[in-house]
Amino acid sequence: MRIIQDALAAPEQTVTRDAFYPTLERILILAPHTDDAELGCGATIARLVEAGREVYLAAFSRAEASLPLGSKPNRLGEEFVKATDTLGIVEERAVIYNYPVRELTYHRQEILEELIALRCKIKPQAVLLPAATDLHQDHQVVHLEGVRAFKDITVWGYELPWNHVTFSAHAFVTVQLRHLQKKWDALKCYESQFELGRSYFSWEFIAGLARVRGTQVHEQYAEAFEVIRVKC
Numbered sequence: 001m002r003i004i005q006d007a008l009a010a011p012e013q014t015v016t017r018d019a020f021y022p023t024l025e026r027i028l029i030l031a032p033h034t035d036d037a038e039l040g041c042g043a044t045i046a047r048l049v050e051a052g053r054e055v056y057l058a059a060f061s062r063a064e065a066s067l068p069l070g071s072k073p074n075r076l077g078e079e080f081v082k083a084t085d086t087l088g089i090v091e092e093r094a095v096i097y098n099y100p101v102r103e104l105t106y107h108r109q110e111i112l113e114e115l116i117a118l119r120c121k122i123k124p125q126a127v128l129l130p131a132a133t134d135l136h137q138d139h140q141v142v143h144l145e146g147v148r149a150f151k152d153i154t155v156w157g158y159e160l161p162w163n164h165v166t167f168s169a170h171a172f173v174t175v176q177l178r179h180l181q182k183k184w185d186a187l188k189c190y191e192s193q194f195e196l197g198r199s200y201f202s203w204e205f206i207a208g209l210a211r212v213r214g215t216q217v218h219e220q221y222a223e224a225f226e227v228i229r230v231k232c
């Protein structure tokens, strides 16, 4: 009887918190604007950093033209440095370019060349970028050029619901409350965006979306991604 009970017992839990994509060592995240990566996949970044992975982040615009009146031009750049530091991204792994907001489409070739340079330097095994259905004009440029530059490796699209009519949630990265808290702490560095009253800069929204995505996979919290390409 004892033997039968043992056989029916749940197997010992062997999954560790480092089990997420164990072969992924270097992950590059592409953000059209300074806050997009934190908003789209901040909790995933926190989980990857905690798991000891090399996380790189490239933002393409400091969005100087979208700041509250009277702000100094590099305000979002300074907020980006604080936010990435809060997430635990090593300083040298977070880069910011200064293309003008809403005009990335006029700089597509230069952006592609920056991406090729990043590919050669970092040699990432996976890239997270805006999803294909993101309607923001700058996000479309980073999506298209990103897929073009990294079409031979794993590419996932992150979710920014206010920019989507539709979003295909193919993949779910489960996260713990501590990862979500890190995401929120990073977002709180963007004081300029709170001043502008962005509705998605709220704990209620961040936690609510993570709870919805978590519920879809029977977990408490998750972030959802569109799977564009997988290489494993």
Ligand SMILES: [Zn+2]
Pocket: 032, 033, 036, 136, 139
């Ligand atoms: Zn953006």
